Each structure stands twice: as C-alpha cells, then as structure tokens.
Amino acid sequence: MKYLLSVLVGAMSYGILSTIVVLAYGEGYQLGEVVGTQLLTGCILAWLLALYTKIRQTRKQRSQGITPAAARQASPALTWKQRILLMLAGAPTVVTGLVYYQSLRYIPASLAIILLFQFTWISVLIQAVSKRQRPDKVTLLTLLLLFGGTLLAAGIMDKGAAHFNVLGLALGLLSAVSYSMFIIFSGKAVPSAHPAYRSAWMVTGGLLLLCILFPPYFLFNGLLWGQLLLFGFLLGLFGAFIPPVLFAIGVPHIGGGMAGILGAAELPVAVLLSSFVLHEQVSGLQWTGVVLVLLGVMLPELYKLRWRMADTEASQA
Template identity: 30%
Template structure:
C-alpha cells in the first residue's frame, strides 16, 4: 500500500470511531451525565492513558513553551469550542440537522487551505467533496415542516467552523511531533478547560447514573476519543488537510447506520442513495493518476 492509502485507512478508522460518538453521548446523557462532565471525563482519562503510554515507550514529554502554547490553543480552545458547540446544538435542533450543518467543515477546510495555505484543489478531490456533501444532504434529509431554532443552527455552524480550524492548524502544529504526544497535550488542555467549565456550571444527577451510562462513557473515552484521536494524527501525517476533511464524511454515515440498529430508526430510498454517494465519494480518493 502507498503512503497515501495507509493515511486514508487511518483517517477512515478515526472517522468510524468518531461516528460512534453520538450513540455513546446520547446513552450517557440519558443515563445521568451532562455535557460538561462527559467532555471532561473523555478528555481527562484519555490524557491519563496517553501519558502512561508515553512513559512506557519512553517518548520525550518536554516541548518548547511556544509549542505548548500552540497545543493549548488547539486543544483547550479550538477543540473544546467545536465539541461543546456541537453537543449544545443538540439541545435546540434535531440531531440530523445539527450533523448536516456541522459537516460543512470540509468546505471550510478546503477554502482555508486554498486561500491561506495555497493548496491546489484537484478535480478528483472536488468531485469527491461534492458527492460526499450531496450524499449527506440525502442521508440527513430534513422534514419540510421542521421549525428551526436559529440559536441551535448558529451553535452547529460554530462547531463546524472550529473543527475546520482544528483540521487545518493541527497539521501545522503537529508536524514532526509524535502522534501520541500530540493527542496527549490536546486531551490534557481540553480536560483542564472542561474541568473549570464543569466546576462553574456542571451538575450531575447521581441517582440516575447506571451501568449503561458508565459503559457509554467508557466507550466514548476509549474508542471515540483515544483511538480516534491517535488514528487521526497517524493519518494526518500522510494526507493533506482537504482529503482528511472529506474522509470525515464517513463519520455521519456510521452514526446513521448505528442509529438504525441501536435506536430503531429507519432510512428511506433517497437516504440510502445518499449513503452510496458518500461511500463512492470517499473511494474516489484511492484513484491515482495514470
């Protein structure tokens, strides 16, 4: 396999793991945990496990102060902002609409890369982007009689904007640094910020916590945070920011399919067509020029 194909596999795996996140989150929220605690828990314990792995593999932990500041901006501000805005948007608008709005971030990434990073948008990449976005429109088809809460719409768009910034800046900041170390500092700074937020605003109903909520919280931490973040950085080092963002389109597809199986939802014919477009659009990234 080529370096690019290996990167595609890593990013695809990260997207699948991220796609499970809404299932874990809904189950945790329905069984005693609020958004602030969920975010703090997943980031804090991911940081602890990553730190243990760093010491086990004897990876140098020290970074220049300026680089630490960059990671604080990336993890403690940008990553936290997108995660919080996305979760909070679910309180005001349907999940399907929130996911659709949030996943315009590949367009944001492509525009940032073209305008500020002087990247060239290849025809195959453009076609893949258009197919994936059209597929999302079909898969996440919104009922015509939907009444919008525009505050939720704004929150979802803010989440998309900050995740687009995260995709762009993470490649620049993480260049030449171990993916494990990158993931550790992002989780560490994100957990510190969320701890402050939880202490100021958080509240947990202990009586409503059960094994489903705890299991979901652990799945969210180990699978949809720890693994997905490391896979993301492994893949990011081998792909451009635009292709990485496009492969992120796999994430909502996974979320929809799991909702069918776990939450007993259903898809119509148009939505199945959209799922096929997303898969085909992602597979276009494997095509090489002759």
C-alpha cells in the first residue's frame, strides 16, 4: 500500500503546478522567472538528494566491509558521456514547462492540463510510426475515449471552439508533444544509473538550457528574494523533486502499468484546484469529459493487468 500511495502522491504533486503558475503570473512574474526559479530550486533539491544517496551508500558499504576500490568496481561512476546524455534527455522537460506555462496566459488551467494529457495518444502515434505497427483494437478504443473526453473536458461542446485562444491551444498541444518526447528519451537514457543521480543530471541539463534561453537576471535584480522565491520553491518541490523521488520508490514495486493508472491522478487534481483556487468554471459536461479521459488513460493498463492475472491463474492451475 505504501508504494501505491507514493506513486499516487507523486502524480497528484504534478497536478498542483498549473495553479501555482497562474498565481505567480497574477503577481506580475514572467515566464523565464517562474520556470527559472522552479528548475533552480529543483536542481538544488535533486543534488542534495544525490549527495544523501551517496553518503548512505558509502556508509552501507563500510558496514559490510567493502573497500572503496571494490565499491567503485562494483558500481562505477557515471562517465561524462553518460552525464551529457542524461542532461540532453532532461532538455524536453524545459520545453514542456515553457510551452505549458506559457499556454496558461491564454487559456484556463483546467483546459491546459487537458491538452497536456494528449501526450497519451501522441506517444502511441509516435511509437506506431517509428515501429511501423498498426495500433490494436484496445489502443483505437483508448484513442476514441481520449478524443471524445477531450472535446467534452475542454468545454468545446458548451462554448464552441471559437471561444478559445488559438495560440493557447497550440501551445497546450505542443506541450503534449514535447512531454511525449521526454517520456521516450528519458526511458532510454542510462537506465542502469541510480534514480537520484539520473534525476540530478537531467534537471541540471534542463537548467543549463533554460539559462541559455532565458538568462537568469532574477538572480541579480532582487526579484528572487520576494514572492518569486516562494513560487519557485513550491514549483521545484512539487514538480522537480517530490514526483521523481516518489516514483523511484514506488514504481519498481508496483510496476509500470499500475504506475500509469495512478499517474492519471494529476488530471483531476489540476482541474479541482483550477475550480476551487482559481475559480474557473467547470461544468458537469466538462467533468464527464475528465472521467472519459481518465478511462482512456487507464484502459490499456487495466487490459494488460487483466491478461496478466489470467495468465497467472492459468499457470497456477
């Protein structure tokens, strides 16, 4: 149960981000300042966790009588090639954050998170094209649920497509594309490395890219020591620190399938906070769409889980 809860809380943490960003915009802060402080605090927290992990591993090895030379041979340090690969894999997270947070300037947070969740079918499409495989019936049903749920959850049936800002819609969909690329690249980037070290180097790569795109003037002009520091800390805590740590704890024990199901908790949390904190109007029809999107996300994993249980019962019989 504790591993299930760790993944669930990690997913819910992601759902808090859009509300914090909108509140930061309300205080007059700009995109580069918001994302910059998020990655800065997230990077500091990630490296503190990596340092704690290193100290804990060293103490454990000493208690077991393992010499430093034997420890290095058993678990060699990351090479610079691997570190650069991890930093490059972290770059799509910056693109996702930039376009997703920028979309919040033009469309409601409840709609932005719906558009971000289109990464589910976009990932399927990318994999189908790259592997030249036609999606199966379950995948097609999933895509149908996601498409129908998105139309309802976005409020298009209530308000019409002309009601929404085209640039905001485009940015929201672009965030889904970049997030899909992050999922694909991050899973292949040095999977043998410890999650704490992987996370630290990936966040570092994202921070370096952001400093190139948006020079961190907030470090020198005094803005950092105002409310920006609070917003950045909250975004770094709930976006760049808590979810990776909790996922690293829980996913190996519950499996990727169940993690995918629990990961969908991000969506209702974001919509709920948009409604209660930001006072965005979410109709009953839109909530129906949210439920359909959640079903679309969970359906493939539930289908796989059902077949695994059937195979287990058959082997036991």
